[in-house]
Structures are given as structure tokens and as C-alpha cells.
Amino acid sequence: MNRFLVVSVVAAVSLALSGCVSTSKFEKMEADKNQEIANLQKEKAALEQQKAALQTSSQQSQEQYNALVHKLSKEVQKGQLKVRQYQNMLSVDVAEQIFFDSGRAVLKSSGKDVLKTVGEALKSYDKKIIRVAGYTDNVPIAKSMQKVYPTNWELSVARATNVVRYLQEVGVPPERMVASGRGEYGPIAPNDTPEGRQKNRRIEIMLLDQSLADELTKPKP
Numbered sequence: 001m002n003r004f005l006v007v008s009v010v011a012a013v014s015l016a017l018s019g020c021v022s023t024s025k026f027e028k029m030e031a032d033k034n035q036e037i038a039n040l041q042k043e044k045a046a047l048e049q050q051k052a053a054l055q056t057s058s059q060q061s062q063e064q065y066n067a068l069v070h071k072l073s074k075e076v077q078k079g080q081l082k083v084r085q086y087q088n089m090l091s092v093d094v095a096e097q098i099f100f101d102s103g104r105a106v107l108k109s110s111g112k113d114v115l116k117t118v119g120e121a122l123k124s125y126d127k128k129i130i131r132v133a134g135y136t137d138n139v140p141i142a143k144s145m146q147k148v149y150p151t152n153w154e155l156s157v158a159r160a161t162n163v164v165r166y167l168q169e170v171g172v173p174p175e176r177m178v179a180s181g182r183g184e185y186g187p188i189a190p191n192d193t194p195e196g197r198q199k200n201r202r203i204e205i206m207l208l209d210q211s212l213a214d215e216l217t218k219p220k221p
Helices: 002-071 073-077 109-122 152-169 194-200 210-217
Strands: 081-085 089-095 128-135 177-183 202-209
Touching: 002 073, 002 081, 002 089, 002 109, 073 081, 073 109, 089 109, 109 152, 109 202, 128 152, 152 177, 152 202, 202 210
Parallel strands: 128 177
Antiparallel strands: 081 089, 089 202, 128 202
């Protein structure tokens, strides 16, 4: 009888302990699940904020694009330049012959007139970085000019620099501008026809968000 009593007591205690363990595990599982739900809710809220920010940014970009096209409408209609829109960038492309004589980097009077209008339009975009890039076709520099511009690299950089300097003269803050030359290495058309080469000889004025400009210039690890 005593042995039976002891066994019964041990069994009862074991069952009670087993119930405590099961309850503890359940409570932990419940706490983990609640934490998981809370984390998912935070992620959802963050994604909704990102979506709203992207929609606002997209709307602002469209408004800026429309405003820039309006300000430069006369020049666009004359075919002197093109205004293009990307996701978070605006670009003004100008044909080389409006700004420069062949193989030269000195701004022509016709180029200054157009550039002054462009500069006035750019002043209002005080939160944008203005990147001016020069592009050429793949025709080598004439021998008579190779002492000044050994290759198309030097010519494209000189052209972009002179555009930046003139934009500064008409009031665009220099700290917002970046000059670069791509030479013949950024074609938008084949170089095997006169028409294609003409399209490739251009000045590109691009408006970038500060964050994107920082990313492009950030040293790589």
C-alpha cells in the first residue's frame, strides 16, 4: 500500500510538472508569435512610408519636368535642345554645333544665348546638383589641334568646363555644379553615319538629387 501511495504521489507530481512545462512552452510560443506580428506590423508601416515618399518624389519630379519644359519651351520648339525625364533626374541635351565650332571648346554667341536661358531656368532648382557632361563622336582630333586637345577626352572636358563657367557667370551657384567629359564613350547613336555622329556630339546638363549625386561620387570600398 505504501509503495502504491509513493508511486501515485510521484506520478501526480510528474504530471503537474509536465503541465507546468507545457504551459511555459505555450507562453513562450505565444510571446514569440506576438513579437513576430509586431515586427511585421513595423515592416508594413515602413514600407507604406517608403511608398508614400516615392509617390511624392515622383509627383515632384513630374512637376519639375513640366516647369523646366515650360521655361525652355521656345528653345525646345526651335530644336535647339531637348528636355528628358528619368525617374529622379531631369536632363537637358544641347547639340554641339549650337555651342561650339568643330574641334573647339570656346562658347559661340549662339550657345551663350541658349545657355543663359538654361541657366535662368536652373536657378530655381536649388536642391539639385547640376552635372554638365561633354560628349563627342569617335572622329579623332585634327592634327592641327592635337597640341591643345590630344584626344576627344580633353575636348569634351574643356567644353563641359566652359559651360559650367558660363552658367556660373549667369548666376548658377558653382558649388551645385559638376563638370565632366565622356569623350566618345557615351554614344546615343551609331558613329557610322554623319547623322549619328552629329547626335553624339552634345552637351548634357543633368539635374540630380543630392543623395544620388553623393552616391555617384562616393569612393568605392
